[in-house]
Amino acid sequence: xxxxxxxxxxxxxxxxxxxxxxxxxxxxxxxxxxxxxxxxxxxxxxxxxxxxxxxxxxxxxxxxxxxxxxxxxxxxxxxxxxxxxxxxxxxxxxxxxxxxxxxxxxxxxxxxxxxxxxxxxxxxxxxxxxxxxxxxxxxxxxxxxxxxxxxxxxxxxxxxxxxxxxxxxxxxxxxxxxxxxxxxxxxxxxxxxxxxxxxxxxxxxxxxxxxxxxxxxxxxxxxxxxxxxxxxxxxxxxxxxxxxxxxxxxxxxxxxxxxxxxxxxxxxxxxxxxxxxxxxxxxxxxxxxxxxxxxxxxxxxxxxxxxxxxxxxxxxxxxxxxxxxxxxxxxxxxxxxxxxxxxxxxxxxxxxxxxxxxxxxxxxxxxxxxxxxxxxxxxxxxxxxxxxxxxxxxxxxxxxxxxxxxxxxxxxxxxxxxxxxxxxxxxxxxxxxxxxxxxxxxxxxxxxxxxxxxxxxxxxxxxxxxxxxxxxxxxxxxxxxxxxxxxxxxxxxxxxxxxxxxxxxxxxxxxxxxxxxxxxxxxxxxxxxxxxxxxxxxxxxxxxxxxxxxxxxxxxxxxxxxxxxxxxxxxxxxxxxxxxxxxx
Amino acid sequence: xxxxxxxxxxxxxxxxxxxxxxxxxxxxxxxxxxxxxxxxxxxxxxxxxxxxxxxxxxxxxxxxxxxxxxxxxxxxxxxxxxxxxxxxxxxxxxxxxxxxxxxxxxxxxxxxxxxxxxxxxxxxxxxxxxxxxxxxxxxxxxxxxxxxxxxxxxxxxxxxxxxxxxxxxxxxxxxxxxxxxxxxxxxxxxxxxxxxxxxxxxxxxxxxxxxxxxxxxxxxxxxxxxxxxxxxxxxxxxxxxxxxxxxxxxxxxxxxxxxxxxxxxxxxxxxxxxxxxxxxxxxxxxxxxxxxxxxxxxxxxxxxxxxxxxxxxxxxxxxxxxxxxxxxxxxxxxxxxxxxxx
Numbered sequence: 001x002x003x004x005x006x007x008x009x010x011x012x013x014x015x016x017x018x019x020x021x022x023x024x025x026x027x028x029x030x031x032x033x034x035x036x037x038x039x040x041x042x043x044x045x046x047x048x049x050x051x052x053x054x055x056x057x058x059x060x061x062x063x064x065x066x067x068x069x070x071x072x073x074x075x076x077x078x079x080x081x082x083x084x085x086x087x088x089x090x091x092x093x094x095x096x097x098x099x100x101x102x103x104x105x106x107x108x109x110x111x112x113x114x115x116x117x118x119x120x121x122x123x124x125x126x127x128x129x130x131x132x133x134x135x136x137x138x139x140x141x142x143x144x145x146x147x148x149x150x151x152x153x154x155x156x157x158x159x160x161x162x163x164x165x166x167x168x169x170x171x172x173x174x175x176x177x178x179x180x181x182x183x184x185x186x187x188x189x190x191x192x193x194x195x196x197x198x199x200x201x202x203x204x205x206x207x208x209x210x211x212x213x214x215x216x217x218x219x220x221x222x223x224x225x226x227x228x229x230x231x232x233x234x235x236x237x238x239x240x241x242x243x244x245x246x247x248x249x250x251x252x253x254x255x256x257x258x259x260x261x262x263x264x265x266x267x268x269x270x271x272x273x274x275x276x277x278x279x280x281x282x283x284x285x286x287x288x289x290x291x292x293x294x295x296x297x298x299x300x301x302x303x304x305x306x307x308x309x310x311x312x313x314x315x316x317x318x319x320x321x322x323x324x325x326x327x328x329x330x331x332x333x334x335x336x337x338x339x340x341x342x343x344x345x346x347x348x349x350x351x352x353x354x355x356x357x358x359x360x361x362x363x364x365x366x367x368x369x370x371x372x373x374x375x376x377x378x379x380x381x382x383x384x385x386x387x388x389x390x391x392x393x394x395x396x397x398x399x400x401x402x403x404x405x406x407x408x409x410x411x412x413x414x415x416x417x418x419x420x421x422x423x424x425x426x427x428x429x430x431x432x433x434x435x436x437x438x439x440x441x442x443x444x445x446x447x448x449x450x451x452x453x454x455x456x457x458x459x460x461x462x463x464x465x466x467x468x469x470x471x472x473x474x475x476x477x478x479x480x481x482x483x484x485x486x487x488x489x490x491x492x493x494x495x496x497x498x499x500x501x502x503x504x505x506x507x508x509x510x511x512x513x514x515x516x517x518x519x520x521x522x523x524x525x526x527x528x529x530x531x532x533x534x535x536x537x538x539x540x541x542x543x544x545x546x547x548x549x550x551x552x553x554x555x556x557x558x559x560x561x562x563x564x565x566x567x568x569x570x571x572x573x574x575x576x577x578x579x580x581x582x583x584x
Numbered sequence: 585x586x587x588x589x590x591x592x593x594x595x596x597x598x599x600x601x602x603x604x605x606x607x608x609x610x611x612x613x614x615x616x617x618x619x620x621x622x623x624x625x626x627x628x629x630x631x632x633x634x635x636x637x638x639x640x641x642x643x644x645x646x647x648x649x650x651x652x653x654x655x656x657x658x659x660x661x662x663x664x665x666x667x668x669x670x671x672x673x674x675x676x677x678x679x680x681x682x683x684x685x686x687x688x689x690x691x692x693x694x695x696x697x698x699x700x701x702x703x704x705x706x707x708x709x710x711x712x713x714x715x716x717x718x719x720x721x722x723x724x725x726x727x728x729x730x731x732x733x734x735x736x737x738x739x740x741x742x743x744x745x746x747x748x749x750x751x752x753x754x755x756x757x758x759x760x761x762x763x764x765x766x767x768x769x770x771x772x773x774x775x776x777x778x779x780x781x782x783x784x785x786x787x788x789x790x791x792x793x794x795x796x797x798x799x800x801x802x803x804x805x806x807x808x809x810x811x812x813x814x815x816x817x818x819x820x821x822x823x824x825x826x827x828x829x830x831x832x833x834x835x836x837x838x839x840x841x842x843x844x845x846x847x848x849x850x851x852x853x854x855x856x857x858x859x860x861x862x863x864x865x866x867x868x869x870x871x872x873x874x875x876x877x878x879x880x881x882x883x884x885x886x887x888x889x890x891x892x893x894x895x896x897x898x899x900x901x902x903x904x905x906x907x908x909x910x911x912x913x914x915x916x917x918x919x920x921x922x923x924x925x926x
Contacts, residue, residue: 086710091667092680114867289839289840290840291833291834291837291839301700301703304699304700304701305700305701305703306701307701312840312841313840313873332845332871332872332873334866334873335838335852336845350871351871352871352872462704462795463794464794515613552594
């Protein structure tokens with residue numbers, strides 16, 4: 001039975017368990033569990049961190065995997081939008097929880113006998129082709145296999161993983177971690193045909209004939225052009241091509257001096273890979289400043305630790321050299337003052353040109369999908385950004401191919417979303433939906449002192465050991481003490497502390513115990529009794545209601561412990577996937 | 585009538601020069617100076633002399649409290665600005681007090697920089713920037729026989745030669761990154777080595793630190809890439825410094841290494857100015873940003889900032905021509921010049 005969380009406050013708490021898909025309840029999740037909402041795969045972050053804190057590492061891994069499929073992979077390379085949203089990072093509350101590293105910690109600590117369970121649907125007899133075995137393609141394939149469809153992936157490379165395997169260096173993401181987690185996906189009966197290049201070995205019309213639906217998840221493998229003179233000279237490499245070559249076992253001769261153009265994860269990977277190939281003087285040149293980069297602070301620190309320099313506020317104007325690139329001519333930039341989604345506008349300063357010499361120039365300024373491979377003119381193929389449906393019946397697009405270059409976690413989240421819409425179209429009903437579940441909970445025994453534990457940083461290899469081989473993993477992972485201590489920092493925002501007003505004697509003990517002034521007194525028990533929707537008062541003869549501001553509450557539990565009438569209840573509120581059976 | 589409230593964050597030479605100008609231009613304005621240090625404005629370049637007992641603590645002080653009282657300048661020492669809301673003209677101090685302003689000058693100075701390659705043992709480096717650093721080292725000096733100095737800014741050279749004179753074993757490892765924003769050219773390097781060696785400093789050239797071990801936090805062993813192990817009781821980080829702008833990140837201010845300002849020292853917020861070592865000043869002449877170094881430059885920029893905050897339109901001027909002028913050692917890249925010796 002679906003409930004509406006809005007009406008739960010004031011009711012006997014034993015009756016509060018249930019689920020809801022009411023927009024207000026979804027909104028509650030958005031504002032109160034910001035980490036989960038920020039995650040494109042909507043991973044139940046407080047849920048899995050709580051399991052770490054309770055030392056249930058297998059369960060923690062399972063919660064993670066349910067949403068994002070690749071906890072071990074993402075625990076190493078995720079772009080961490082959750083950490084930017086973490087409430088612990090709000091002003092005056094310290095630094096965000098190391099959510100990503102905890103994900104890896106759970107993956108590292110789970111026991112070898114851990115069994116992954118899947119909520120499989122019965123076989124439907126439908127067949128689906130997925131083009132691309134990257135993160136989006138694998139996410140689509142996994143969900144569709146769970147729905148009971150027969151899935152075949154067509155992959156152009158020799159091994160699955162897409163960008164995970166060919167775009168990310170092994171010193172950041174060991175190959176055995178990729179292999180293990182991909183195996184756990186394809187073991188559901190998913191077939192992969194390797195060496196199938198779209199437009200060459202396979203064609204979309206043929207696949208549409210062969211399958212009930214086809215999902216294009218071919219990623220973004222078409223490098224963006226620098227569009228400056230000299231960009232085609234020998235010695236100028238595309239960042240992605242460079243990474244693919246190295247990840248396939250090549251050791252390109254790049255010389256001592258390398259200039260990397262671009263400021264994303266690929267640029268950082270190229271620079272660090274060049275360092276491991278023996279280059280001595282590596283410079284990353286960015287148009288804006290470090291503050292604007294989308295890579296994590298930890299990544300920037302690691303890049304600098306490896307002796308790589310940044311040159312900020314420069315625009316490349318031309319590649320120098322006659323028969324081979326010898327350097328780059330730059331102009332200095334200044335900010336134009338306009339701020340947009342992609343950061344601040346920079347304007348090259350006329351007459352400010354200067355040259356930097358290099359043996360190799362690596363352009364890592366992004367990539368796009370190669371839509372020519374589909375055989376349709378660009379303008380003919382369009383994808384709905386949410387459902388992935390295209391203007392061709394039975395053809396869907398997922399991940400970077402449909403939405404442009406993004407992150408691994410975004411691709412996975414989108415892949416799962418598209419799978420739901422493919423399944424819905426084939427089966428003529430929705431069989432997986434997001435619901436807010438709420439269950440009575442008890443005090444978590446969090447201690448206020450845990451709020452002051454500093455953020456744990458990732459132990460890493462000493463510099464000389466890093467360069468011993470391309471494969472030496474730099475980040476070492478948390479040991480049990482570090483991981484458990486970091487897990488204690490999480491506020492567990494999935495818990496909702498509520499005062500049952502009829503039982504409250506207004507003793508004010510909770511108000512005084514509260515470290516964040518988030519318990520408010522009001523003139524009336526308004527519905528919904530949320531701060532901002534009622535009139536606050538400090539005059540006792542007027543008080544008619546008391547409420548905990550969940551937006552500010554840091555779930556320390558102090559109010560619960562001091563309450564003499566036990567009128568404060570804890571509810572676990574979580575956004576979950578609900579698989580609907582044929583009766584549902 | 586509403587008076588201006590000028591707030592100056594900082595209490596160094598730039599901040600004080602700006603405060604002087606603002607008081608001259610606007611006798612009725614409120615002027616507040618906020619500094620996280622507890623000490624009155626002091627001569628940083630005399631710290632080595634203070635360390636060796638050649639100068640008293642009181643002689644370091646540039647201006648007494650009465651100076652500020654007489655000029656009706658409110659001096660708030662030991663108070664750290666931790667957050668800003670520049671679109672609301674608000675500063676937040678560490679103790680949660682909000683301070684409003686009509687015009688703000690950020691004269692934050694810098695903090696000692698320890699390059700990221702030394703990240704894992706960075707806590708074993710000591711720095712020598714503030715009076716508190718000097719006091720601490722002075723209290724330990726009796727037990728220090730050997731010193732390793734990494735870097736190469738001006739203060740390290742003054743520091744090294746002063747300590748060498750006392751008979752201590754001083755080893756210095758020049759690091760090119762310490763010379764930012766200038767380049768350590770071969771000429772400068774040779775000049776530094778010759779001058780330092782002549783003054784009894786053991787210069788270790790073309791080598792770099794790869795680790796610092798310590799058994800008791802009093803005695804250290806510095807490991808170098810060439811395989812040297814240098815036992816010592818003090819490892820000084822003199823890699824120059826970086827603008828102290830951490831709390832301004834994501835504030836909306838344009839920041840690169842320092843706060844980016846135009847030729848009038850104005851930031852991308854109309855009412856906010858920045859000057860001194862924390863600012864990267866746009867220079868139309870060289871079509872680039874430059875960073876002020878040295879006491880005279882800092883003082884001049886402070887005066888320019890003060891004039892412009894009071895409504896003027898002075899230009900910060902050319903990049904310093906004589907950044908490398910230092911008596912004896914031709915490598916001034918530090919945050920002051922030997923003011924007293926000029």
